[in-house]
Amino acid sequence: MNKKKEVLLKQSVMQLTQQKRFPEARDAALKLVKALPKDLEVWYALAQLHERLGEIEPAVRAYLKVCLRPSPVFAVAVKRAALLCVTYGLDSLGVSISEIWVKQSPKLAEAHFHLGYFWFSQRHYLAAEPALVKALELDPDNVSYLNHLAQLYAFIAEAERAIPFLDRAKLLDPHNKSPHYFDLMTQNYLSDFSDADICKRHCEFGKMLEAIYPEADSIEFRKPSERLRVAYVSQDFRRHSVAYFILPVLREHDRKQVEVFCYSDVAQADDMTATIKGLSDHWCDAHRLSDGELAKRIREDQIDILVDLVGYAGASRVELFAQRAAPIQVTYLGYPNTTGLSRMDYRLTDALSDPPGMTDSYYSETLHRLPERFLCFEPAQDAPEVSPLPALKNGFITFGSFNAFQKINQGVLGLWAEILGRTTNSRLYIKAKPFTEEAFRRKVWAIFEARGVNRERVELLGWTPDTSSHLEHYSNVDIHLDSFPYNGTTTTFEALWQGVPTITLAGENHRSRVGGSILGNAGLEQCVAHSTADYVEAALAMAANIDDLVQLRASLRTQLRESTLMDAAGFVKQLELAYRSMAENIA
DSSP states (O other), rough: OOHHHHHHHHHHHHHHHHTTOHHHHHHHHHHHHHHHHTTHHHHHHHHHHHHHOHHHHHHHHHHHHHOOOOOOOOHHHHHHHHHHHHHHHOHHHHHHHHHHHHHHHHHHHHHHHHHHHHHHHOOOHHHHHHHHHHHHHSSSOOOOOOOOHHHHHHHHHHHHHHHHOOOOOOOTTTTTTHHHHHHHHHHHHSSOOOOOHHHHEEEEEEEEHHOOOOOGOOOOOOOOSSSEEEEEEEEESSSHHHHHHHHHHHHOOOTTTEEEEEEOOOOOOHHHHHHHHHHOOOOEETSSOOOOHHHHHHHHTTOOOESSSTTSSSSHHHHHTTTOOEEEEOOOOSSSSOOOOOOOOEEETTTTTSTTTTTTOOOOOOEEESSOOOOOOOTTTTTTOOOOOOOHHHHHHHHHEEEEEOOOHHHHHHHHHHHTTTTTOEEEEEOOOGGHHHHHHHHHHHHHHHOOOOGGGEEEEEEOSHHHHHHHHHGGGGGGESSSSSOSSSSHHHHTTTTTTTTEOOSSSSSHHHEEEEEETTOOGGGGEHHHHHHHHHHHHHHHHHHHHHHHHHHHHHHHHTTGOHHHHHHHHHHHHHHHHHHHOOO
């Protein structure tokens, strides 16, 4: 292209942009970059035009071209590209952008943080760690950096390393609730924090939240209506484990007795969202509402009983309850501990998960124990059929764990290594998100090798995209091993539904007794251990009797279906009686 034509085309791009004829301007800019591939100014103009037109990935790739060499617009272009990658989840491109950013600006904390952020988002936690550590080294008082590094350590089951970062974040910015929320959630993974200390931390935060709204204690509500107006608040009205347990509740509510409201905090709706919406009498998309706005809406709807399904497990709405949005407030299902709020009136549980006198003092709420069990399971409709016992084909027992890796601490791995060491030719099959990363798989293999277990006996598998393919992997497992002190809930139900018994270790708090509640109600008391030695022996005893395992696998789905754990109608009647009792207490 000769100089004159080049100047005319650049002028054309400018004029078309000024006239807001962005598609034509973009097309002209595309011609220019083909003719002038080293002209950073042209690439920058093209990136901006792509962005204006909502063509995000092409915009980022054009910004990337700008960033390949130093230029006056480098700082603006690299930052804009990184922001687009964060906003639109372009994590792989984000890594490329951030690596260039770090190379060009090695002393800039923000560049290192973004590199760590994008590796973290792709579940490459060990790749993310040095970048996040460097960001903190350069900017040690950055609360966001502290929070992200803490989350990383929690996700790789090193929760004890997370707590100091969260404590520092809370100290630096006491009014930033994010570190508080994640700190409280992280404590559930720890075995060396006493229940009294965990309760104290929750209650201190609850008191801090409630102090923001002193007027909440003087709010007057009408008496509960004859037909109770019951509302559920959750971020998880979607394809999420909560759906397994809220679907039967919504489906079985007696509409003559209960009017059902759902306040959905879902960021991205899916087909399950539509199903849940269809089961509710009233639906509110609350994701864009602040806690104050949502509290106002709930009071206007004259809700009698407001039920929290999240606690601190994710995008918490606990502050909504600190404002006293309803006369009766209940926490249920989504979180294995107290909210610490004096204004959260009740917590729904059962006597196996919270034996009377054992755990009551560790809650700010009054425990309302439902008969037998505190939850009801509805399996995924696309769950595969139960497969034959894999040991028959393999000639060896395969233990497995599909729990979130946050729950799998060194003590758990040590017991699993002991089980493998005491069973001939056995295998272990662990499926968890961090195993997407090869470096992390090597790290966990090294832990087993240090305990005398060859890595060939431990298969590590990462994330799978849908429920059906996830459940298919149970066809590779003979016996499922629960985590402790934080038991699985959904994972245990899924294992049982696929014919795989779970060995659990029951402790002295709710999070470590849920497995015992589920298995006890499923008629599998032999799977509930009360000491680490019992846990190992229970696994060995089950592995030693192949005939019993074959029979159990074939009958377990029917056994679960016929248990109280799947008696939806009976469960919801008991739940409604609980709600009615709560209402009568303030009527």
